[in-house]
Amino acid sequence: MGELVSIDKYALDNLPELTKLEATNNPKLSYIHRLAFRNIPTLESLMLNNNALNAMYQRTVDSLPNLREISLHSNPLRCDCVIHWMNPNKTNIRFMEPLSMFCAMPPEYRGQLVKEVLLQDSSEQCLPMISHEAFPNHLNLDIGMTVFLDCRAMAEPDPEIYWVTPLGNKITVETLSDKYRLSGEGTLAISTIQVEDSGRYTCVAQNTEGADTRVATLRVNGTLLDGTQLLKIYVKQADAHSILVSWKVNSNVMTSNLKWSSATMKIDNPHITYTARVP
Structure with a gap:
């Protein structure tokens, strides 16, 4: 038990x-x-x-x-x-x-x-305070597990509790997702967890007086990824002296941080797709 x-x-x-x-x-x-x-x-x-x-x-x-x-x-x-x-x-x-x-x-x-x-x-009113003892700071998980992250907070007036994923997505009780589900009391369920789900998940408890936050760090199969590591690069064309690659930037990243020693870059859309020919 x-x-x-x-x-x-x-x-x-x-x-x-x-x-x-x-x-x-x-x-x-x-x-x-x-x-x-x-x-x-x-x-x-x-x-x-x-x-x-x-x-x-x-x-x-x-x-x-x-x-x-x-x-x-x-x-x-x-x-x-x-x-x-x-x-x-x-x-x-x-x-x-x-x-x-x-x-x-x-x-x-x-x-x-x-x-x-x-x-x-x-x-008569006070800031939210997340219960630290009930909050999971670090978890090591296996692929395929379903994990439950508890976040409880007390305040006057009652706080709203939501979570922010490593990619910056806000998860509320109204969020419709096959991956995430948030209970009314603040427990975030992450189903069939994969390596790409690893990272830092932030619980936010907020009311009219302010907010409190706590971060839970999840490793999956011993791996911890962050937003930049989740960037996927695709090879679109390979020639004798160069390759053509493209990549998409996550919605919470404003610019690409990839640097090349020598490259000709075409920006199809500054918030969606980048293409570079690398000699």
Whole structure:
């Protein structure tokens, strides 16, 4: 069984007799969806300490009508608008071991007690933050595999999540593609992966306050290509003392970077096809 990295939408549903839930000591659990819980009317105690959680949405707590206590200590909490509901003046929920709840970010609050910072900071909107623990930085893959790249982010207001491929193509939940599919929660699926699919994939989480980005590097059969390496050159004609070659430039590349010691070049279209006769 794989490590628990996130609790996604409706992960726990229709558990009418559950009174206590414990998900502790998961070093990669860094994200809980706003709507992670549904139809759990009797839950009283939620134990989430010693994970990698940066925050927990108020709506998640509001979906648990009988909740009395939460254990969130020993998590790297972000002390900004996402957790303002934890202010003792705004909630009746009891936080276990509050003297072990410290801010990990932003830098100006690092190391301070959460309850003290929340009495000072009252901003209602904040930047997206991608959960680093759940994000794959480097992957080594075999040809033909289907890979799933998880990207989770929290912010107020909710961020839009999209991905950018190594060739500069933007992948959204509306993108229609046999190769790529993006879930509403931010997971990019790449099917039947090939060497030419290797490269650096960028996740972008964006709202009205700004954006956060993370890059996942994929090697396929030990190979890592970038946009310039994916350039394909075709031999159109071979003579005794020269050859005629042509190549196409990717849509995200404005000019060709190929250099020849001696060549006569014809540009059919500066954004599409180049032809060169090389002596």
